Amino acid sequence: MLPNAIKRLFQAHRTKVVTTILTVFVLGFATFFAYTAYASGEKTLTLEKNGKKYSITTRANTVEELLKEQNIDIDEKHDWVNPSLDADVEDQMTVQWKEAHQVDLSVDGKSKRLWTTAMTVQQLLDQQGIKTDQYDTVKPESGSEIAGNMNVSIDRGIQVSLFDGKKKPTHIKAVAHTTVKQLLENQGITLGKNDKLLPKDRNQELNDDEVVKITRVDKETTTETEPIDYEIVKQNDSSLEKGQTRVIQNGEEGQVEKTYEITKATDHKGTTENRTLLKKRVTKNPKKKIIAVGTKVIQHQSQTSRSLSSSNDTVLYMQSTAFTASCKGCNGITSLGINLKAHPSSKVIAVDPSVIPLGSKVWVEGYGYAIAGDTGGGISGKKIDVFLPSKSQANRWGTRTVKVKILN
Structure with missing residues (x-):
């Protein structure tokens, strides 16, 4: 009896163990298949957010679900998504998302507000088709990252015309807000202490198409010797017959030294010179x-006076001017060959030969006896030109009407 009981007990225990093992196996197998089924719904893909790439695992079915799963708040009107929001999510795919930012873009003071998905300022300019060069000023710099509510400004370079003395004008490109001083420094231009600059204010900012003008000024001093005209003094002399004159004392020119400051200003139009007496x-x-001037009146009629009062003498009233031998274009030789420079005391008048024949002896009121020894382009009709030794005497003679006797 005992052995059979033990046998039955052993068999019952073995059955329980086998049942437990089978239960564990079935549960493990079921768990494996459940996990495999769950895992088979996940996908591994690349998410590119604003240019940065991330590897993620997701069970999302569409791109829109994926982005919401990643806590990305999408602005469907302005953000850029690729592929589209309703596209199916597939394993190993790449989803791209760029966030749009609102930017105020100003070009030469003209502003506009826009949305952009550009990552940098340069990308923004490329999107807008805006070209810049080294003279344009972009703020912030072109490599700066775009952020929301950003102000981006572009100041275009300027064109400036530079006139430096007598040099050929040059046209220079410069950045905006360049001052006159900066332009000169950039061009390696140095101003002398007397040079003149326009605009005058070196800190003034230049505008587009503005002109900068430099007048080069040189100053020097020089001393020159100039003549001083002598004075002619007339004295009445009762011992001389009225109408006669006699030189008591010859005049001599004086001399004066004058020191001048000579200023030469040179610009693109040429050089002007100004002299200032220092x-x-x-x-x-x-x-x-x-000069003695006769005042004596002769009562008796001498041979000379009879000639002067002869009924055959021609008396004319003529307009008279005066000339010298040193006038511009004059050689000092009269039409009759008289050398006035060699004989400055000669009494000679220039006449119109059709009125007073050349070689005639004449008496001129205020001048005395003379010879009609010269002609002149401006001497025509009842006009004469009396010769005087110096320019000052000729100036004092001026223009006057005189009585002229042609002596026979």
Whole structure:
């Protein structure tokens, strides 16, 4: 009996163990298949957010579900998503998302507000088709990252015309807000202490198409010696017959030293010169010329007076001017060959030969006896030109009407 009981007990235990093992096996197998079924719904893909790539695992079915799963708040109107939000999510795919930002873009002071998915300022400019060069100022710099509510400004470079003295004008490209001083420094231009600059304010900012003008100014001093005309003094002389004159003292020119400042201003139009008298010093005083003028009236009629009062004498009233031998274009030789420079005391008048024949002896009121020894382009009709030794005497003679007798 005992052995059979033990046998039955052993068999019952073995059955229980086998049942437990089978139960564990079935549960493990079921868990494996359940996990495999769950895992088979996941996908591994690349998510690119604003240019940065991430490897993620997801069970999302569409791109929109994927982005919401990643806590990305999508602005469907402005953000950029690729592929589209309703596209199916597939294993090993790449989903791209770029967030849009609102930016205020200003070009030369003209602003506009826009949305952009550009990552940098340069990308924004490329999207807008805006070209820049080295003279344009972009703020923030082109490599800066775009952020929301950003202000991006572009100041275009300027064109400036530079006139430097007599050099050929140059046209220079410069960045905006360049000052006059900066332009000169960039061009390696140095100004002299007397040079003139326009605009005058070196800190002034230049505008597009503005002109910068430099006038080069040179100054020097020079001393020159100039003559001083002598004075002619007339004295009445009762011992001389009225109408006659006699030189008591010959005149001599004086000398004066004058120091001038000469300023030469040169610009693109040429050079102008200005002379300023700084000082003068008389080195030699002039000597007066003294002339005795006769006042004596002769009561008896001499042979000469009879000739003057002869009924055959021609008396004319003529307009008279005066000339010298040193006038511009004059050689000092008269039409009759008289050398006035060699004989400055000669009494000679220029005439119109059709009125007073050349070689005629004449008497001129206020001048005395003379010879009609010259002609002149401006001497026509009842007009004469009396010769005087110096320019100052000729100036004092001026223009006057005189009585002229042609002596026979």
